[in-house]
Amino acid sequence: MSTMDLIDFKSVFDRAVSNHLTIVEKLSELYPNIERLAHLMGTCIARGGKVMWMGNGGSAADSQHLASELVGRFRRERRGLASIALTTDSSVLTSVGNDFSFEYIFARQVEALGRPGDILVGISTSGNSANISAGIQMGRKLGLTTVGLLGGNGGKVAELCDLALIVPANDTPRVQEAHILIGHILCELIEADHDLATTAN
């Protein structure tokens, strides 16, 4: 028997689309905060700051994806915009995880690389990953603007960060799909900023 026989992939697809539509309808409540965050990110970068991203698993991939949209290009020709994912340096991740603890893998990088005025985004579908909470706490201590891109009820991270964007759903993959949609909207808004689009480094 093949996997195709075991999984009714058409119904998985239908349920995913229907879940996604429900989430997208609810996302309208988040629009003001998405616009606010895009403005904060644009201003931060224009002033010489950077946007840092962190997340676990699929959200680690989202962190890299969104940093690359800013450093490289989303849609428009413009200068590179300062952004970094804290999920990519295997030597840092393994040494900090091994010598300190896994909980500290992002906090240590925030301590080393973060500067007051930078923006730190923690992406977590549960809002309860200990390493994201620790990273956000370090960011706050050092004067960064801290943001949670979250799911469920926002969890512990929502209580810790300056700005929480919570996708009101509990199914991890569906929340992740909404997160990347929000991330792409942020990139589009930031890139539409005339000063960032035209100012040279």
Ligand SMILES: O=C(CO)[C@@H](O)[C@H](O)[C@H](O)[C@H](O)COP(=O)(O)O
């Ligand atoms: O991509 C997926 C599930 O779709 C997984 O890799 C998922 O990201 C991992 O289980 C994460 O560790 C979940 O962490 P979080 O979103 O609760 O912070």
Ligand SMILES: [Zn+2]
């Ligand atoms: Zn996933």
